Amino acid sequence: MRAVLFDYPKNAFFGKTIPKTKFYEHGNVSNKLKDMFVKQVEQITWLYKLAPETINVQATKDIPEIQIFEIALKDDDLSEDILLCIDKAVKFPIVFEIKSKAGVKTVCALKTKSNADGWKISRYMHSNLCSDEIQRAKLDIGLNLNLIYEQIILAVCGAQMRQDESLEEFVERRSAIKIKSILIDGLKNKVMAEKQFNKKVELNSKLRIMVEELNHLID
Numbered sequence: 001m002r003a004v005l006f007d008y009p010k011n012a013f014f015g016k017t018i019p020k021t022k023f024y025e026h027g028n029v030s031n032k033l034k035d036m037f038v039k040q041v042e043q044i045t046w047l048y049k050l051a052p053e054t055i056n057v058q059a060t061k062d063i064p065e066i067q068i069f070e071i072a073l074k075d076d077d078l079s080e081d082i083l084l085c086i087d088k089a090v091k092f093p094i095v096f097e098i099k100s101k102a103g104v105k106t107v108c109a110l111k112t113k114s115n116a117d118g119w120k121i122s123r124y125m126h127s128n129l130c131s132d133e134i135q136r137a138k139l140d141i142g143l144n145l146n147l148i149y150e151q152i153i154l155a156v157c158g159a160q161m162r163q164d165e166s167l168e169e170f171v172e173r174r175s176a177i178k179i180k181s182i183l184i185d186g187l188k189n190k191v192m193a194e195k196q197f198n199k200k201v202e203l204n205s206k207l208r209i210m211v212e213e214l215n216h217l218i219d
Contacts, residue, residue, distance in 0.1 A: 004106045004127035004155045005097065007136035008047070008068060012054040016046045018069075026089035036079050042072040044086070047097070050148060055141055062113055063145040065092045066152075073100040080124050087111065087121050095152055103129040106156050110171040122168075123175045127156045173217055180214045 020037045023029070048068035052059050059065065067090060071078065078098060087094055093111040097104055110122040140151055150167050154160060161170040187207050194200045 004158075005104065005130065005132075005134060005136045006106075006139045006152065006155075008050070008139060009055050009141065012048040012050050012068075014046050014049045018044045018046055020044060023085050023089045026085075029085060033081055033085060036082055037085075040073060040075070040078055041082065042074045043070075045070040045072070050145060052145075057141055057148070058144040060144050060146045063093060063149050066145055066149055067092050067094045068097065069094055070097045070099060073098065076100045076102050083107065083109070083124060084121065087119075091119070093149055099132065104132045105129045106152075108153060108156055110153060110168065112168060122171045123178070125153065125156045125171070125174065127158070177214065177217045180210065180217060184210050184214060 020041060023037070024034060046067065047070045048054075050057075050066040050068070051064070069086065071082075078100075083096060086096075087109060094108065096107045098107050106127040107124055109124045111119045112122075114120040137155065139148065142148060142151070153167065153171065157170075157174050159170075159174065161167065162173075165173075184207065187203065187210060191200060191203045191207060194203055
């Protein structure tokens with residue numbers, strides 16, 4: 001991962017504050033989630049709308065528009081349940097800029113059409129935290145919104161797709177890398193804590209296999 005903030009086209013600027021209650025109107029939002037919105041979120045701003053009429057690029061069947069939302073936090077914590085609630089309420093892909101006292105980062109999930117009316121939402125991908133004062137990266141306005149969406153996701157992940165790999169396959173692989181890395185860290189802790197030699201050997205054997213699987217996902 002690396003610090004990623006894009007310099008979005010001025011023509012796409014929207015700058016509209018959205019009341020948090022707007023997102024309660026879509027679906028069955030629990031009282032617990034409403035409390036999270038109140039305790040964690042200071043303000044939600046619809047910053048930019050990337051669409052044919054704003055940046056003069058071609059929409060596609062899968063990506064008719066891309067929305068850029070800024071979420072200003074009250075502290076440094078943000079539950080991904082809040083992001084998921086917003087993503088489910090908005091029928092377009094969203095790129096979030098999360099602002100806290102510690103800095104700002106870009107967060108997004110891959111949203112793909114699952115049927116005529118629904119969206120499939122991947123695990124969330126996070127860039128590194130950075131200062132709001134850093135120079136923003138130039139957004140390459142390509143031939144269509146699919147390419148712009150792909151560009152943003154790859155930048156957030158700080159990685160490139162394999163040859164002949166689709167964007168959905170890439171995101172699934174990055175998710176598998178994250179899960180496998182967490183499991184390896186947990187297994188390393190078990191190896192260090194284990195006192196019995198035979199069990200330690202067994203755990204080390206499992207660890208080597210998992211590291212090989214991780215390397216295969218990364219390479």
